[in-house]
Amino acid sequence: MSKSQRDRAAAKRIVEQQKAAERRRRVTIWTSVAVVGVLVIAGLIGWGVLSKQESSDAGKLTTPSVAVDEGTAFAFGTGKVTIDLYEDFMCPICNEFETSAADTIDSLITANTVTVRYHPVSILDRASNGTEYSTRAAGAGAAAAEGGKFREFHKVLYANQPEENSDGLTDAKIIELGKSVGLGDDFATAVNDKTYDSWATKVTETFSARGYTGTPTVVVNGKQLQGASGGVPTAADLSAAVTSAG
Template identity: 75%
Template sequence: MSKAQRERDRAAARRIVEQQKAAAKRRRVTVWTSVAVVAVLVIAGLIGWGVYANQNKTDASSVATPSVAVDDGTAFAVGTGPVTIDLYEDFMCPICHQFETDSGATLNQLVADKKVTVRYHTVAILDDASNGTKYSTRAAGAAAEAAQEGKFKEYHDVLYANQPEENSDGLTDAKLIDLGKSVGLGDAFATAVNNKTYDAWVAKVTDTFASRGFNGTPTVVVNGKQLQGANGGVPTHDDLTKAVEAAEG
């Protein structure tokens, strides 16, 4: 083999070695880059989870739940009878007003006779029907403060007696406060209404309502079973009485 040939072979060998070194270096860089990327993603994920958890914690802690609320903090109980009636209603709902007109006296009598406990769930599914004022939420929040001060039923009834038309602006906060004064509520009530103290709580109650598979008001549930009237309509006072009698056994 000539000297020139040997030089060419050595040069080729050096190139191969250099190529192999370069390839090995690239593999090391790729591996460490991948490790770094994974580490960054893991750290970002942990940070993201921390932010999410903190946000959830903040959101949960921002819900002011009335201490008198029952059923996981979503309702106000009236009466002490053995049969439980859960009533889901929206203070803007005209059909809720009709149900109150037809069955309110029956409910009151069943409570007085100690046959039932009525749990009122004040939901807000008609906020869009008040021209942006969120009347359903505001009224339900005001009722929550009334309950906290021991005046839920009185305020509940006066709200229905003054129910605004659906798709109107609803009652102003000032009017909600005036109605509170008419049933003996004072400065603490006015502060809660003005500060929207229970707005987040109303949203929670409404979410719970939906999670239980309900989508319309009024919804009436007697001892865990939804009560409906003829053809799936709103139950009447007669339907209510019969359902309670059946539940009593």
Template identity: 65%
Template sequence: MSKGKDRAQAKRIVQEQLAREKRRKVTLWTSVGVVFVLVMAGLIGWSVAAGQEQDNAGKLTVPPVAVDEGTAFARGSGPVVVDIYEDFMCPICKEVETMTGPTVKQLVDTQKITVRYHPIAILDRYSSTQYSTRSAGAAAAAAQGGKFFEFHEALFAQQPPENSAGLDDAKLVEIGKSVGLDQTFADAVTGKTYTAWATKVTDTASARGVTGTPTFFVAGKKLDSPTPQALTAAVTAAQG
């Protein structure tokens, strides 16, 4: 009887071990399955987000506030139109903006000119992240948020050097928030809403004879030397 009991106990122990092992395997494969589902969900989510970003980058969305066939952002209501084509990666654009900006503002404030800013992207080759295109698109988003001119000044104030990565999207969003822009602006920057627009306006500028930045036109005539004195003289001449 003792031997029979021993065999029965041994059999029971083996069965319990087998049951525990079966439960362990079920738990393990259940965990693996959950992890797999979560990973796949993450990959699908990332794929969808990446696809949406790519779709936005290829979809032409023109900011409703843009003027001049959707290529520029205007300030002022004076009779003489001054068009300024600039690239936020262009160091000379920053220098000219610093030099002529106060004169442009004074001419706007005295209702002598309407200035139209054209952010274009001709210097993508001087950054590793297409900064010219990204910053032009961000400027369009800022214009749609009613803060183009504030963002314009802030971008030049924090201009990255040529042959660098440029400011990343997070920094562009940060600058936007510093001038009062909200989450709609941030979403437009990270979602590449105006990437195709930046490419389109650059092509339009080229078709209009713009071969470099900065380029100024006063009443449709190119200003060869965009100094404060030359700009004021050209505006006076255009007034007749």
């Protein structure tokens, strides 16, 4: 073999070695890219699952076992006339209605004339400086209902109603009021854990879907009751409506 032939052979081997090295480099690069891609996809899937789970936990809807009317209310009495009361615990007019009509409602329940369904809604969260008092109070009402003390808690909560555009009552104060009517650790845990806050939101959405806009809304046998000039009904208005419906 001549020198020129040997040189060409050597050059050919060098070229082939370079090509082989380049092929190995490309395989290594694409293998790395594939592995990284798989890890990224797996990471995104894992993040998505975790994020979905966290979102699901945060918005979990727990409906009180004692709730009626599509899980939106707490019923008292066994009378044939049904009174639905939609109220917001931050609403001062609701408190006025409670003050004026409570004795009448109690008498009608005791006489088995009516079934009263209380629907705690939260349309005034905007009036509590970001603390969402209406939602928290409604959720606490649900916890009180689970503890068998809704009406007792209902009365004491109105007796201690905070002013609109205040921070509302703290959870600690709500728990204290619950204890004053015989509610215990389960109630306190539900308030602190906001167990029924998403439920309060659901009740409010149902309230809106039924075409109601303000509180208190009083409905007797499916017909909204209004007072003089379209205002809030009085205890006398309520008694008259129940008599007419009966």
